[in-house]
Amino acid sequence: MEFDSNKAIYLQIMDGICNRVLSGDLKAEDRIPSVREYGAEIGVNPNTVARSYEKLSEAGVIYNKRGIGYFITAEAKEIIAQEAKKQFLEEELPKFTERAKLLGLSLEEITTEMKKH
Amino acid sequence: MEFDSNKAIYLQIMDGICNRVLSGDLKAEDRIPSVREYGAEIGVNPNTVARSYEKLSEAGVIYNKRGIGYFITAEAKEIIAQEAKKQFLEEELPKFTERAKLLGLSLEEITTEMKKH
Amino acid sequence: MEFDSNKAIYLQIMDGICNRVLSGDLKAEDRIPSVREYGAEIGVNPNTVARSYEKLSEAGVIYNKRGIGYFITAEAKEIIAQEAKKQFLEEELPKFTERAKLLGLSLEEITTEMKKH
Amino acid sequence: MEFDSNKAIYLQIMDGICNRVLSGDLKAEDRIPSVREYGAEIGVNPNTVARSYEKLSEAGVIYNKRGIGYFITAEAKEIIAQEAKKQFLEEELPKFTERAKLLGLSLEEITTEMKKH
DNA sequence: GTGGTCTAGACCACC
DNA sequence: GTGGTCTAGACCACA
16 A cells, blocks of 8 residues: 555545545444554554554544454444535635635636546 | 744745745845845744755755845746646645545535635 | 765765665665664764755655655666766766866877776 | 856856966966956956955966056966866866766767767 | 854654 | 654855
């Protein structure tokens, strides 16, 4: 797995799991790999994976069954979607539009460009 | 001057100068303040300002006249605009659209939202 | 380690690493010492070593794994050789020949002299 | 006049005058411009030009007639040629050949390349 | 005055 | 442990 070295790895791991939940790849009660397993799989220190899991647990996206592993919560998708949507509309979108404006890109150019993706 | 503590000061200084060039406030051959002067003005260590200047110099936005100071290059505006546009279209926009797609937002919703700003 | 006081230490550190890559002493994916370690070893402030590493990183000769250290890139040797050759043929050699011409030295004299070394 | 910002301007001025003597453009007893004149001509602070003239005087390449100006000495060409030749053969040429060797360039390649200039 | 370099020491996030 | 950033203060060559 490749990481953008400009962003903390544990955050990128969190994003990866959240995105898999959003996309439906991970569903409620699915088990995710142990920190050791997952760390080995993506070539990252288990401590770093543990940090991601800890944060996700705090957020209510996953929960721990002692001695068994981590599982996706029933509310995970909802939590993530809600949080993500809010942040997207209130922070990312305004920043994005302002930046486009500064660069002299019109709304038409933007939408044209977005359709390519 | 206020700085966002989430971003390195030297980067924010660079951004500040680039924006002043983009806005036309700084023009080709204009001299920018000495590292000591500017550092005192914005309450930052001269070394930190020097770091910004060095980076901008490498980027071709400013150049140095020995013993005199730093000056805006003739190509500064072009370089900055080009770089910014490239980064926007190749990195930010794709990330943005992908994120919107993941959140289930349609192109119409996005554009509606963008028009508000 | 000894340094030529006419040249910035951080440049000499860079040269040292580049030469070790060229000679094959350092290969792709090899780890180089941490800034603290290397600084202590050669009697130089870690900040100065860090500056060298940063520059080499920008040049694509080494890359950083967060929290782990710096490693030689796969393209390092190629980049260094190419850059060195380019600089030699386009800058040093012309300067050298012009200087020889100005001093009234013929090509034969030069080559004879060069064979001695 | 253009200067390489990596080398002190006063040294570049000295080189320029020495080269003009070597090439025969400036001959014994020729007057060179006053520091003020020359500074204005090449866009350099007169102090900097003065520094060059001072160094050249020390070296015996030019001499001063009080109130009149600076003149090329009779021995100038000889002094420069001798000094330059010595430095060239003992310092520049060995460095040059070693560098070529390091880059894997053969003597034939070098001479071929030199003939182009 | 200008920038360039270096040292020493500190704090931080991250692994 | 790792590097990234910042401060403070120093010395230097140069204009």
